[in-house]
Amino acid sequence: MADQYDYDLFTIGAGSGGVRASRVAAAHGAKVAIAEEHRVGGTCVIRGCVPKKMLVYGAHFAEDLEDCQKFGWSIEGKSFDWKKLRDNVFDDVSRIEDAYTDTLENHDVEIFKQTAKLTGPHEITLEDGTKLTAKYILIATGARPRMPECQGAEHAISSNEAFHLDDVPKKIVIAGGGYIANEFAGIFNEFGSRVTIVNRGDTLLRQYDEAVRDRLLQISITKGIEFKFNTIFEYIKPCDDGGYFVKMSDCDEVKVDVVMFAVGRIPNTGGLGLEDIGVELGEKGEVVVDRFSKTNLDHIYAVGDVTDRVQLTPVAIREGQAFADSVFGPNDPVAVDHSCIPSAVFSHPPIAAVGMTEGEAKNSLGSVKVYQSDFRAMKNVVAGRNERSLFKMICEGDNERIVGIHMISPEAPEMMQAAAIAVKAGLTKADFDATTAIHPTMAEELVLMR
Numbered sequence: 001m002a003d004q005y006d007y008d009l010f011t012i013g014a015g016s017g018g019v020r021a022s023r024v025a026a027a028h029g030a031k032v033a034i035a036e037e038h039r040v041g042g043t044c045v046i047r048g049c050v051p052k053k054m055l056v057y058g059a060h061f062a063e064d065l066e067d068c069q070k071f072g073w074s075i076e077g078k079s080f081d082w083k084k085l086r087d088n089v090f091d092d093v094s095r096i097e098d099a100y101t102d103t104l105e106n107h108d109v110e111i112f113k114q115t116a117k118l119t120g121p122h123e124i125t126l127e128d129g130t131k132l133t134a135k136y137i138l139i140a141t142g143a144r145p146r147m148p149e150c151q152g153a154e155h156a157i158s159s160n161e162a163f164h165l166d167d168v169p170k171k172i173v174i175a176g177g178g179y180i181a182n183e184f185a186g187i188f189n190e191f192g193s194r195v196t197i198v199n200r201g202d203t204l205l206r207q208y209d210e211a212v213r214d215r216l217l218q219i220s221i222t223k224g225i226e227f228k229f230n231t232i233f234e235y236i237k238p239c240d241d242g243g244y245f246v247k248m249s250d251c252d253e254v255k256v257d258v259v260m261f262a263v264g265r266i267p268n269t270g271g272l273g274l275e276d277i278g279v280e281l282g283e284k285g286e287v288v289v290d291r292f293s294k295t296n297l298d299h300i301y302a303v304g305d306v307t308d309r310v311q312l313t314p315v316a317i318r319e320g321q322a323f324a325d326s327v328f329g330p331n332d333p334v335a336v337d338h339s340c341i342p343s344a345v346f347s348h349p350p351i352a353a354v355g356m357t358e359g360e361a362k363n364s365l366g367s368v369k370v371y372q373s374d375f376r377a378m379k380n381v382v383a384g385r386n387e388r389s390l391f392k393m394i395c396e397g398d399n400e401r402i403v404g405i406h407m408i409s410p411e412a413p414e415m416m417q418a419a420a421i422a423v424k425a426g427l428t429k430a431d432f433d434a435t436t437a438i439h440p441t442m443a444e445e446l447v448l449m450r
């Protein structure tokens with residue numbers, strides 16, 4: 001296709017969104033190149049969802065090994081080797097990185113393993129000075145951890161470094177109360193760290209249903225995770241014998257091994273040259289796009305975290321796919337539907353949700369009917385683990401259309417993926433009631449809610 005330009009499409013960033021967009025555009029016949037400054041696969045594969053989930057699996061064995069005794073098993077001399085898990089995770093991450101690279105190469109997408117920036121409306125300059133041109137440009141540069149300002153902030157790590165630690169910290173303080181803070185608190189707590197979550201506000205996981213997040217807080221405290229709310233860091237100072245002295249507001253100075261910041265992620269637009277060519281950026285530096293992921297310039301698009309719409313991998317992938325189909329495919333342009341996106345927090349136990357919380361539904365719809373099931377999973381009963389699951393279903397109107405489902409439970413994300421189809425399809429409470437339960441499961445509570 002390319003004529004006066006070197007490429008039809010040049011993508012900056014080989015993460016979830018950029019890889020999908022590039023592969024699909026190439027499959028539609030476009031001549032495509034992609035630049036990646038770190039590793040192919042991006043945040044999700046290299047230092048996000050994938051290695052995080054592997055650590056979650058690894059951490060969960062701590063409880064399984066405890067609980068198995070009530071099921072008749074005795075395990076003598078059990079021990080945990082962090083470096084072994086860490087390095088096995090690295091190996092699998094490299095395998096997936098290779099698979100992503102193969103996919104791009106098999107579609108004849110040219111990969112430049114360098115930082116790229118825009119130096120003209122259609123011109124990209126690579127780190128080594130090479131200048132290339134493209135008819136369309138896709139910004140898919142993701143986001144990076146926000147590091148708050150406080151004295152000694154440079155001593156703190158982010159989730160990027162958490163995967164690379166030499167040892168499990170005996171004591172770790174994690175700033176933040178969102179996804180990453182709660183997921184890593186669960187991971188390190190299961191590995192035996194003393195974990196403190198320090199949140200600037202008084203709410204964890206603000207976007208989730210209140211009853212569900214309260215249940216996570218209560219279970220996390222029971223598991224030994226400490227929480228400090230309405231607290232900010234005053235300083236972090238290195239100690240001579242390793243570790244750090246940390247001072248937080250209204251608290252005495254404490255000594256910890258690791259301080260981790262998990263206080264949100266900032267779109268990666270710095271140094272890209274976008275402002276110089278007139279691409280509009282928002283308040284947080286995000287690329288402003290329309291529903292087709294197009295910027296204010298007709299030939300420049302952006303997908304994924306850099307647009308700060310919904311920072312989740314499946315969303316970045318959908319946006320990348322829709323962009324490639326719209327610009328290079330044979331059919332009419334398609335916009336991604338950002339409503340009713342299911343999500344999960346891989347805490348211990350995990351949370352999963354789709355649609356409106358009870359509070360949101362009451363505010364926007366007025367009167368709503370809420371069904372719930374508060375139960376102890378059979379496995380937890382036998383294990384003597386006093387940990388209860390909570391399912392909530394939020395229904396609207398006389399026909400009780402389901403507008404939200406919220407769960408905290410072992411395997412909640414696995415159950416939610418199927419339940420989300422029903423919510424997206426606009427099914428009602430009666431449709432769930434009409435479905436026979438699979439017994440004995442936790443998921444049967446979905447069709448038995450009162």
Ligand SMILES: Cc1cc2nc3c(=O)[nH]c(=O)nc-3n(C[C@H](O)[C@H](O)[C@H](O)COP(=O)(O)OP(=O)(O)OC[C@H]3O[C@@H](n4cnc5c(N)ncnc54)[C@H](O)[C@@H]3O)c2cc1C
Pocket residue numbers: 012013014015016017018035036037038039041042043044045047048049050052114115116117140141142143159180268272303304305306310311312313314316346
């Ligand atoms: C610890 C953690 C856990 C997460 N867990 C989950 C989860 O369980 N489920 C979920 O759905 N989401 C999760 N996420 C979010 C998910 O990883 C992101 O939403 C997703 O990766 C966004 O994809 P993207 O394509 O927008 O950007 P990215 O995957 O971040 O890719 C952007 C790429 O661009 C590259 N780049 C940046 N600037 C340049 C440049 N100038 N030149 C060349 N290359 C450049 C970067 O190196 C990067 O590889 C997690 C995130 C983190 C940090």
Ligand SMILES: NC(=O)c1ccc[n+]([C@@H]2O[C@H](COP(=O)([O-])OP(=O)(O)OC[C@H]3O[C@@H](n4cnc5c(N)ncnc54)[C@H](O)[C@@H]3O)[C@@H](O)[C@H]2O)c1
Pocket residue numbers: 148175176177178179180181183198199200201203204205206231232233262263264265310311312343344345346
């Ligand atoms: N399971 C998943 O899907 C998953 C997992 C990890 C990350 N992610 C994505 O990555 C994004 C970033 O995750 P995150 O956890 O960094 O952000 P987040 O937006 O989920 O949470 C940030 C938290 O930090 C708190 N905070 C802000 N400034 C603070 C400060 N100075 N001190 C203490 N607390 C402070 C906020 O009150 C909030 O609770 C998420 O929004 C999500 O989209 C998804």
